Amino acid sequence: MGKTYKIEVDCANCAEKMQEAAKKTEGVADATVSFMTQKMKVEFDNGADEKTVMKQVLKACRKVEPDCEIAF
Numbered sequence: 109m110g111k112t113y114k115i116e117v118d119c120a121n122c123a124e125k126m127q128e129a130a131k132k133t134e135g136v137a138d139a140t141v142s143f144m145t146q147k148m149k150v151e152f153d154n155g156a157d158e159k160t161v162m163k164q165v166l167k168a169c170r171k172v173e174p175d176c177e178i179a180f
Contacts, residue, residue: 109152109158110152111150111158112148112149113147115141115146115176115178115179116176116177116178119143122143123141123142126148126172127139127141127148129165129168129169129171129172130148130150134161134164135160135164136153136161136165137151137153139151148178158180162180
C-alpha cells in the first residue's frame, strides 16, 4: 500500500537525506521525497500501521531537518 504526503523540505540535498532516513524506518518498504513537488511517497510493508510508521518517519526526517513537517 502506498500513499503520498505533503512535506516541507528546504533543499534537494535534505530531501535526499530524508528519503534515505524514511527508507530505513521499520514498516517502510520504499520511500521517495521530491524537493520540487514538496511531496513524499511512502510504500508500507504489509500489515504496517500507517499512522505509527509515519510518526517514526517524521521523527527520522526531523533528525535531518528539525523543522520538517509531514501532513499525515
